[in-house]
Amino acid sequence: MDLYEHQARQLFAEHGIVVPRAEVTDSPKRAREIARRLGGRVVVKAQVKTGGRGKAGGVKLAADPAAAELTARQILGMDIKGHTVGTVMLAQPVDVAEEFYVSYVLDRAAGRFLAIASAQGGTEIEEVAATRPEAVARVPVDPAEGVTSATAARIAEAAGLPPQTVDVLVRLWEVLTREDALLVEVNPLVRTGDGRIMALDGKVTLDDNARFRHALWGGEDSADADPLEAAAATKGLHYVKLDGEVGVIGNGAGLVMSTLDAVAGCGARPANFLDIGGGASAQVMADGLSVVLSDPAVRSVLVNVFGGITACDAVADGIVRALDAVRPTKPLVVRLDGNNAARGRAVLEARAHPLVEQATTMDGAAGRAARLATTT
Numbered sequence: 001m002d003l004y005e006h007q008a009r010q011l012f013a014e015h016g017i018v019v020p021r022a023e024v025t026d027s028p029k030r031a032r033e034i035a036r037r038l039g040g041r042v043v044v045k046a047q048v049k050t051g052g053r054g055k056a057g058g059v060k061l062a063a064d065p066a067a068a069e070l071t072a073r074q075i076l077g078m079d080i081k082g083h084t085v086g087t088v089m090l091a092q093p094v095d096v097a098e099e100f101y102v103s104y105v106l107d108r109a110a111g112r113f114l115a116i117a118s119a120q121g122g123t124e125i126e127e128v129a130a131t132r133p134e135a136v137a138r139v140p141v142d143p144a145e146g147v148t149s150a151t152a153a154r155i156a157e158a159a160g161l162p163p164q165t166v167d168v169l170v171r172l173w174e175v176l177t178r179e180d181a182l183l184v185e186v187n188p189l190v191r192t193g194d195g196r197i198m199a200l201d202g203k204v205t206l207d208d209n210a211r212f213r214h215a216l217w218g219g220e221d222s223a224d225a226d227p228l229e230a231a232a233a234t235k236g237l238h239y240v241k242l243d244g245e246v247g248v249i250g251n252g253a254g255l256v257m258s259t260l261d262a263v264a265g266c267g268a269r270p271a272n273f274l275d276i277g278g279g280a281s282a283q284v285m286a287d288g289l290s291v292v293l294s295d296p297a298v299r300s301v302l303v304n305v306f307g308g309i310t311a312c313d314a315v316a317d318g319i320v321r322a323l324d325a326v327r328p329t330k331p332l333v334v335r336l337d338g339n340n341a342a343r344g345r346a347v348l349e350a351r352a353h354p355l356v357e358q359a360t361t362m363d364g365a366a367g368r369a370a371r372l373a374t375t376t
């Protein structure tokens with residue numbers, strides 16, 4: 001899960017990294033009050049989960065509270081790289097003498113972390129990295145060792161950062177490890193005119209697998225999540241929205257992936273990925289069907305189940321119960337194979353639902369579902 005800048009800076013502050021005073025709002029009127037509280041002049045910053053906000057006009061200096069209100073009005077509702085600005089953060093302006101870039105990122109291929117740092121931070125960092133890669137230091141970090149003061153000193157030296165940044169580098173590592181983040185980035189980390197080191201912008205990606213350890217993370221950010229994915233998540237389903245018209249439900253991620261390929265191979269496009277898992281119950285099948293059928297783009301549904309631990313007759317019972325609960329309006333093609341497949345097929349035959357047909361092979365089922373989706 002990516003955090004907003006204002007959430008990232010809060011984590012930084014909790015770990016002792018100095019950040020400018022700031023407040024968040026979705027109202028231009030409140031922006032004026034906040035600016036007054038912060039001393040009049042403020043930086044107004046779009047809160048969207050993408051970089052390059054400054055270049056897109058989403059970071060602006062306002063000279064006084066009236067200007068802050070006007071600027072907030074301009075920035076709220078703005079589209080930045082496909083993200084609509086719903087809130088702005090107003091921050092006290094800082095007298096910037098130098099801008100640095102620092103980040104820690106998980107390097108999966110190497111099985112460790114990577115510290116990336118540069119004395120040429122700021123909004124042009126991508127340009128710097130592309131044209132003068134020697135200005136960006138990359139220092140591997142052994143996860144078992146972590147970033148000690150000695151490691152931090154090595155990172156600072158490699159990047160040409162002043163010695164005062166060593167303490168921030170250690171604290172930023174603590175943010176990464178204690179908060180279970182996969183990425184922490186500060187750009188810019190600045191040296192102010194009076195010699196203080198402050199984080200003016202922050203990006204943090206938390207590891208979703210650690211969610212259970214952080215009750216306060218709360219739900220997924222509904223403004224950014226696809227509504228169907230959000231609905232599926234509340235039901236504990238592994239669902240990913242795709243662009244096509246054939247709804248896909250299967251058990252086991254591998255089987256579902258192959259099913260997506262089979263649908264594509266038949267000239268249609270899958271509308272989603274949905275893995276109902278190994279021990280899929282009738283309830284899970286009903287939940288899955290209701291999510292897939294509520295996608296207006298879906299024109300047919302392909303249920304592809306290979307009975308292993310779960311017997312096909314249990315899955316068929318689930319489908320029958322789901323049909324009664326969900327009342328589909330779109331055709332379903334069901335392919336059952338594996339453990340108790342014959343019994344499962346018999347259950348569906350007995351129910352004889354007019355919108356449900358069965359297929360015996362995966363390719364046959366995919367072909368039929370694709371035809372139904374492209375011709376009906």
Ligand SMILES: Nc1ncnc2c1ncn2[C@@H]1O[C@H](COP(=O)(O)OP(=O)(O)OP(=O)(O)O)[C@@H](O)[C@H]1O
Pocket residue numbers: 020043045050051052053054055059091092093094095096099122123124187188200201202
């Ligand atoms: N509180 C502040 N005081 C002074 N200058 C600031 C402040 N906040 C941001 N800036 C300036 O605005 C620039 C852009 O802001 P920021 O880095 O937050 O947005 P961004 O464009 O999204 O960043 P990035 O390019 O890292 O994605 C900073 O590099 C800095 O020079």
Ligand SMILES: [Mg+2]
Pocket residue numbers: 122123187188201202
């Ligand atoms: Mg930045």
